[in-house]
Each structure stands twice: as structure tokens, then as C-alpha cells.
Amino acid sequence: MNIHIRALDERDPIIISQAFTEQGWDKPVELYLRYLEEQKQGTRVSLVAEADHQFAGYVNVLWHSHYPFFQDQGIPEINDFNVLIKYRRQGIGSMLMNRAEEVIKERSDVAGIGVGLFSDYGHAQILYAKRGYVPDGQGIYDGHGHKYLRYGDPLVVNDDVALYLTKSLT
Template identity: 65%
Template structure:
């Protein structure tokens, strides 16, 4: 079965699994990993970063890139840390795959060298790592320090693929509708023509994501939300957010959200968003919470009014919970 290495920053829905996995494998308090990984999702700094090796939906390994691995050689950075492969999967050079991926990622972040500390002997040398000395830990332990050159290729795997985010243009409604039709979704051209007209009037900003020049997804900023509570408070809404299924798990959704929040921040200290309640919205629910959105405390809204105690409703796309996030923190 094939494996995939996924960054937690680019796939924030993996955060709970990543925290639990690294904590259990390394015997470190979950709070430490959670705090570190949670802030890694939104920091402007290149580090820290964490990665998981997936086999279908199962985690079989992982590693991190951090500034220091609790070792005295603070003059050296970044460090590759927490390298782990499940015992029954060892012997298949999966560790080598993670090490190479770490060197590529560190190179893409602008670093020339990558370091690690270990008590292993005659393992890392096989994969172009050099033993350069030793370091001391607060526990009193001594580790060997290894160094490797990062990998900076002009065109590494998918490096020729670029993500570009721009505002919707006249030619987009037809291509967007067609892309979703190919996915089996009914998204009429007229919907996006309306978005375009509202953008011209200054009522919304429609953002388009292109992956290597091909439409991949979109999100909108509504200056006057359809949701009455947001409208009354002057809270702009992140609205109608979609990434094509074939382009998911590449960080495109997070980048679209980043840009939408940047635009809102120019006018408002608070952003709002609505999310559906059934399983199709599960990834979105996790993403919004991990980005700092919290329920507005008004309960479930059906598009016209709030659902009261004891009421029966049919759950569909109109039944939503609305959330807000402060952008000035």
C-alpha cells in the first residue's frame, strides 16, 4: 500500500490525531504537543512544522522540524525531531523517506543545513547525514549531533505547481460551474455571475484559487452578511467556501481562509462564518475551530430564525451554526 507524507500546517484537520500520535509514541504530555502544533498552524515563522506519514487513513510515522531539540547546541538549527516509524513497518526504508522529506521541506523554507540529535549509531550515515559533534540535554543525557544538507531543487515534486489567489474575473463563472459539474455538483453559472456583479458593486470579494493555472477553489467575503446577527453588528462573513475534491489536502483551503481574513482585518476586528451541522461539514467544522472560531452563542439557525427547544427540523444545507473570530489578537 502506498504512503503519503502530509504536513499538519497544510492539513489542520489532522491536528488532534497528530497531537495524540506524537504524545503516545514519545511519552510527552499532550499539552506540550498541542500548544506547539496549534500555534504552528498560524505563525508567520517558518518553524515549527510537523508531518505525518499516512497509509490510507492510518498514521504509520512522522517527524517535526523545530528550532531546538532540548539540546545545548542552540547555535545549530533547524532540528529534525520526533522521527518515528511504526515497528511493524520498519525495514522498508520509510524512515529514509521521512528523512529526505525533512531535508526537502527545510530547503523549501530557506535553510541550507538540517540537524538532529540521537543516540543511534550507523543509521543516519547511510542517508547522507554527517556526525559533527555532541550536545547536552537538561536531563544530563548526551546526544550525537548530525548534520545534512537540505535539498533545494529548482523543480522538486510538484514544485512547478504554484498556488495563486486572485479576485474573480469575468471569465470565471463558466469555468467554475464546469469544474463543479465534473465533480458531480450542481453549481449554476448564474450563481457566479451574481457574485461577480456583487463584487463590482463592492458588496463582496470573491477570491479564486488556481493551482498551476487551473481553478481549484474559492471563498467569498460578504461585507453585509445574510445572517441578521452579523449584519446588525457589522461583522463581515466568510461565505460559500469550496475547494474541489481533487485539490484538497494541499493547504489550498487554509490559504484561501488566510487571504479572506486578511481582507476582513482591513475593516473589522471580527470575522464571522457559518457551518453546516451534518457529516459533510465535518472537516470544515474542525478547520474553523482550529483557526480560532467559536460559536456566537445564539444556537442553530435555519436561514430565517433560530431553532427552539423541542422543535423538529430537517437537517440540510440551510441549517447552520454561526461562529466568530477576533482578528486583532
């Protein structure tokens, strides 16, 4: 299989959205149009993986994370990392992560990433640990409520609740 990593371009939003719709995920075209605009503005780098010229996955680098600890520390964030189910376990995710880390290393010695807490994120949790990402020590963050969780806080576990990790790139 020939795998190629490149920057998101104008033809991608519809292709990506349709590919995720086909596997039952709601990823609207507007999301990728926003990514494309933010990439043009220089606030995001969106990387696309193709396997034998077919869309296989993507990852983003946010130069200014929305996560408070990364904002305060100036840590770029690897964000919204997805590989289509049919392309998983073939090295595509690792190639995307390698390239994202290379992009970050051009500006920072540290990369950050958030990971969900429930089983849907199990493969990502394992991948990040194997790649050397460790918890940032800030605890669990609720992105929807914009707060760090404390003992006894009520919680609805969803995609907005994450543990954030960092990795030294030196």
C-alpha cells in the same frame, strides 16, 4: 504546486461551474455571475484559488451578512467556501481563508462564518475550530426559515441549517 489567489473575474463563472459539475455538484453559472456583479457593486469580495493555473477553489467575503446576528453586529461573513475535492488537503483552503481574513481585517476586527451541521461539513468544522473560530452563542440558525431554532422545533437538516462562528482578527 504553484498556488495563486486572486479576485473573481469575467472568465471564471463558466470554468467554476464546469469544475463543480465534473465532481457531481450543482453550482450553476448564474451563481458566479451574481457573485461577479455583487463584487463590482462592492458588497462582496470573491477570491479564486488556482493551482498550477487550474481552478481549485473559492471563497467569498460578504460585507453585509444575511445572518441576523452578524448584521446587527456589523460582522463581515466568510461565505460559500469551496475547494474542489481533488485539491483538498493541500493547503489551498487555508490559503483562501488567510486571504479572506486579510480582506476582512481591512474593515473589521472580527470575522464570521457559518458551518453546516452534518458530516458533509466535517472537514470545514475541524478547519474552522483549528483556525480559532468559536460559536457566536446564538445557537443553530435555519437560513431557509429565517429563524433561530429552539428546543423542540421540527427540523430538516440541509445546507440552510448552520452554526455561526466568529474569530477575533486582532
